[in-house]
Amino acid sequence: MTDTRPNPLRKFADFIRAEQTRLTEQWMKAVFADVDLVEADKLTYQQLADHLPEILDGLCAALDVEDVEQVESAIERDAKKHGKVRWHQGYRIEELVRELDLFRQMLADAVEEYANLDSTFTRRHERRARRVISETFSVATLTSIKEVLSERDGKIAEYTGKLEQANRELRLKQQLVSDLHGSRMQITRSVVHDLRNFLNAFSIELELIGRAPEKADVVLTLANRQAADMKQLVDQMVEYSVVLGDSTPLAVEQVDLRELFDELVTSSRPSIEAKGLVLRTTFDAALTSVASNRLKLKQIAVNLLSNATKYTKLGEISFDFATAGEQHWSIRVSDTGVGIAPSDATRVFDEFERATDDDIPGTGLGLAIVKELCRALNGHIDFASREGVGTTFEIRFPLAFVEPE
Secondary structure (H helix, E strand, O other): OOOOOOHHHHHHHHHHHHHHHHHHHHHHHHHOOOOOOOHHHHHHHHHHHHHHHHHHHHHHHHHHOOOOOHHHHHHHHHHHHHHHHHHHHHHHHHHHHHHHHHHHHHHHHHHHHHHOOOOOOOOHHHHHHHHHHHHHHHHHHHHHHHHHHHHHHHHHHHHHHHHHHHHHHHHHHHHHHHHHHHHHHHHHHHHHHHHHHHHHHHHHHHHHHHHOOOOHHHHHHHHHHHHHHHHHHHHHHHHHHHHHHOOOOOOOOOHHHHHHHHHHHHHHHHHHHHHHOOOEEEEEOOEHHHHHHHHHHHHHHHHHHHHHHHOOOOOOOEEEEEOOOEEEEEEEEEEEEOOOHHHHHHHOOOOOOOOOOOOOOOOOHHHHHHHHHHHOOOEEEEEEEEEEOOEEEEEEEEEEOOOOO
């Protein structure tokens, strides 16, 4: 014969469900009165109650079947949510444990309260109910703690990643500062060296005029050449300092490429042909206008053409504007000059890098200027060179400038 009498623990679970609001309020009063629960005082009623109703439902389900294991997954799910919320609310682990323990004690008192109301709820039933309550809150507390630790570890990993990134950026900036210091020292040494040579040469030329007045015209020609070289040094250093120190937003405009190309050909042809070189030019008719900065494009082309002219003694220089795919266009400058040794290829764009031929004047800043200007315009530089054969520089630019991130 089947026993149809109500399960005492199920009846106690129904009592808990019916008294849930009252029991929750009692627990909240106990929490607010506990001096060790600092973070709880900062929460609203709803924030404090959080997932306790769900944990309470899990307890009642365990009481219904008198077995925590059968409903353990649901209890763990709600306890994980509770732990995550409490972590984000600023709870310490000891506060989390303390508030759940207060809830467990309150439910233990409810067992005694219910036993006084139901005479069929024996001491044996009380012990079983207390065991289920204890096991339920052990699972809930352990799961909540694990979730808090998981959240904490995740935050630590996040902060560690940010710290490592900050350290990498700091090291990079320190390296940049070190490189900048080295660069400035190189500039100082270069300027002092060239100024000293200029002043020595000028002093010698003045002495020659004093000793041989009849040679004054020849000496003055040499002096003028020295002065011109010094002016070129100063001009390029001023240009480079302006490029490096320009922090103003880039002025993007519509640039007529045909007009710019013709201007560059006209201005560069005299100096190229004065050396007995041939200038060959090609303009892609498909090019019209681009969104860029006209002055910076002109500076790039002028420096490339000047560099090619400087290092080419015989032959020709080619200058081209061409399309480069659907989204880009290019400036291309080729020469039949001295070329670049493979061992020097990685230093081509460094400051004060020059060909080893001391007879070729220059500061070694031209390609460094080109590199910085290309960076500002999102340009990509490619070059190919063979010693004794020549060099080709090609720079690809976007048809529409996009601000770098």
